[in-house]
Amino acid sequence: MKAINPSQIQDTFDYHEQTKHHFHRFARSMGYLDWANQPNPFRFYKGAGSVRLPLLGRDLPVSYLELYERKNRVSRLFCLESLGAFLELSLGLSAWKSIGDTSWALRMNPSSGNLHPTEAHLILPPVLDFGSGVYHYAPYSHELERRAEVPTAIWNALNAHFGTSGFLVGLTSIFWRESWKYGERAFRYCNHDVGHALACLSFSANLLGWKVIYLNALSDEEIRTVFGFHAARWNPHEQEHPDLLCFVDVDPENEIPRHIPEEIVQSFTTLAFYGDPNRLSQTHVDWDIIVDVAESTEKPETEPIVYDCTDIPLRIPHPLPHLSATQIIRQRRSAVQLDAATSISKDQFVCILDKTLPRCFCAPFDVELGEPSVHLLIFVHRINGLKPGIYFFVRNERDFSEIKALCHSNFLWKPIECNFPLYLLTPGNCQYEAASVSCGQEIAGDGAFSLGMIARFKNNIEDAPDCYRRLFWETGLIGQVLYLEAEAHGIRGTGIGCFFDDPVHQILGFSDNAYQSLYHFTMGGPIEDSRLTTLLPYHHLNQEKAE
């Protein structure tokens, strides 16, 4: 195990400070968009063989509650069709939008600025027709690109280690895709997006009766090795940075080890890797601070940890949302404008918050990222049965008294219900305040509610600087739950990465970095942009065939 260098901790704190937006100054970026060099949101490995995955013709017959619950579920057989469904419903395309001559693809997973820095790679067993290998998932064509063959001996060793049937899926980030628009703050957005994508994988697996488990002991270097990144011929500034590797248990009754033995990892260095990553932009801008923070937050190999969480029953909304789990996933969209009128009931609000609590038998928090560290500062605007005002939702009791002690002393901390960790801090209309701290974005004041995700920061990073990335992943998991809950309850959500950091902290009374706001979110009645045309997600494949 590698010792932490104190400069890694300081550099991580410095990155965070330097990339804060302030009322008087935004974090450094180009300040304009160089459209001629907009990075291609689709990566391909040219020269790697490809396998077209089947598209799910009809939706899976799973109900709203089965988005979350993992109880008494029959697992789908692992085959080409189910693998295709797993990837389509997590990272596949969900629609194309167009206006005039411009069109752009949208995906099941959201992404800051729709720039999609996240890529997925899989290590698949030989049971599929096309054999065991390391694959890249190409969402544009819903294909797997085969980057290496994995000999049976290596797969057998993996199989024996995990002791159950399944496969590996991992996520990586291309920082340039985000820094092209967002400059220095882009590293944060890449990590939010990883969290969203991980939640999407977890939900999608759950619908098939499978379970995604984060392999928390692995180092970034080990992930690079199994994905063959040592052999990839990256274009400058366009390399993929390893984020995480998960095991997908297709028969989830088993305890999964959270590591891969070193000798198995090293056996991947002997494989021949094919395919050259496509070039995403002609020219690039250097953002050294991102290279530095990626280095400071590099994850070393650590002891495998199994996290235990509570098994409190889920709160079931009344009436139950009528959409199926698959419909909810497919129709998820970010609202660009909210109507400043739609309200939801207190029961809906409480049920929505309840889904963000970590539970052992529920997606997506059972991927087990680590001890939950993110809480919600909520601006309530239009909830029937609840006064407008500022509320706090405590997702991990461990932090409750510490947070309370750091906050303004005149907060009420009035519980809203017995045995539910939601507290009223101060009543009053906070629409202006909510919008103003979210970079003046009206959607934060025009919804039923909006929120800031408040993470236990200083101690986590002092214990392990790589936790910086994990905190953003946790906010992405929460954000994805909120997106889906919004759809289920007939409203719409939007993730908000642009907010004024310290003004949010001042609302609570924080004067140091013990806790920091890392991500915002809003939900309300959407106003659709009627100028846009919507096209089917894979219409271009039929066109290509016809041409």
Ligand SMILES: Cc1cc2nc3c(=O)[nH]c(=O)nc-3n(C[C@H](O)[C@H](O)[C@H](O)COP(=O)(O)O)c2cc1C
């Ligand atoms: C991490 C993150 C940050 C975002 N920040 C903002 C934001 O500050 N303002 C906004 O209007 N939308 C924001 N969005 C919404 C994205 O623009 C949206 O996800 C993207 O355009 C793709 O559209 P879709 O979510 O409908 O698929 C954010 C999304 C994510 C995932």
